[in-house]
Amino acid sequence: MASYIDLLIKTTSDITLKEIAEKVKSEQRISDDDCLLLFNKATLDYLGVLANHVREKLHGHRTYFNRNFHIEPTNICVFSCKFCSYSMLYAHKEEGWELSIDQMVDIVKSYDGKPITEVHIVGGVHPKMDMAYFIELIQKIKAHRPDLHIKAFTAVELDYMFRKAKLTVKEGLTQLKAAGLQSLPGGGAELFHPDIRKQIARDKVSGDGWLAIHETAHELGMHSNATMLYGHIEKYEHRIDHMRKLRDLQDKTKGFNTFIPLKFRNANNDMSHVSESNLTEDMRLFAIARIYLDNFPHLKAYWPMLGRQNAQMSLSFGVNDIDGTIDDSTKIYSMAGSEEQTPSMTTEELVALIKQAKRHPIERDTLYNEINDFGSAVVVV
Ligand code: V47
Ligand code: SF4
DSSP states (O other): OOOHHHHHHHHOOOHHHHHHHHHHHTTOOOOHHHHHHHHHHOOHHHHHHHHHHHHHHHHTTEEEEEOEEEEOOBOEESOOOTTOSSOEEGGGGGGSOBOOHHHHHHHHHTTTTSOOOEEEEOOOOOTTOOHHHHHHHHHHHHHHOTTSEEEEOOHHHHHHHHHHTTOOHHHHHHHHHHHTOOEEOOTTOSOOOHHHHHHHSTTSOOHHHHHHHHHHHHHTTOEEEEEEEESSSOOHHHHHHHHHHHHHHHHHHOOEEEEEEEEOOOTTSTTTTSOOOOHHHHHHHHHHHHHHOTTOSEEBOOHHHHOHHHHHHHTTTTOOEEEEOOTTOOOTTTTTTOSOSSOOOOHHHHHHHHHHTTOEEEEEOTTOOEEEEOOOOOOOO
């Protein structure tokens, strides 16, 4: 029986789109021009077939999630990104929150006896929370629960921490790794292109600085994720520029686990006048990312931001990971207007969500080692 991609190649009348489909079928990398063509011309169903082909070649129906929670040490931040609904300038710090090390360790202790595998720690850039503070935090978490994987600090937080401590990136990361830091989350990437970055995130680490921190982490044997904040003032060319820089670095280091497109949400920030992307654009981007980023093993839909039903739909557009249980431990997206105001899903709910999409749910750890197989719900067509 002919596969969907064969049928697509046979029936696509546009010669340029047909050529791209042929490249995908024969596992040839698509170029930036091909990618722009996909953004400009390809229909959602065409993209879905190609992205799903890539996804199933890599993972079959396997769809990953983990059991995790977040700690957000503070929402006080020295920076003022225009899209941020969460941060509070230091001058208004009485309106924000700052957690002590003991309070954060107590949060970790509240998960004692629960089968959680990862803590994700990111927050605002607080001028008083420095290297020593975070080294002590990590050491105390590890002393209490050595098996918990610590994925922490965006490149933005790290850049500020290291500059303040007068450390090189390599020295700083080496110290944090020795304390127990295991992976870096993908945040802070926003849009690398300087024309966009200077308009939405003017005063924090540059795109090149973000990439250099992740490159160094990879060289030190740590894995990391990469994000892209999309659907605001950027053009397709800027998205491609961002993904090309990630693809190039991944060719060099192979240190990225997953790419996470983050949909811009417009509530309560300085970009509230910018409308949000719609569901079709969201699914098109996931699919194009899956096709273009041929060296990224995983593509994640972060359900607290996208909403659980849209995350479920993305499983047909290249996505093979929907993050984790979260346990209502993050405020970044609820404050920015996500429909998920108290993001929390039980393992059973995550499994059901994946099975409803006729995919095969697998609990993973941070590095994608498989922990629990929840059985296939697959209908073979
Ligand atoms: O860098 C902030 C984004 C990121 C808004 O690595 C916004 O597994 C949309 O990076 N609209 C932090 N996005 C979150 C993050 C993340 C989340 C989940 C998993 C992982 C991972 C990483 O949140 C920021 C920024 O790009 N963000 N405000 C907003 N209004
Ligand atoms: Fe600060 Fe991060 Fe918000 Fe920018 S996105 S203002 S760095 S908390």
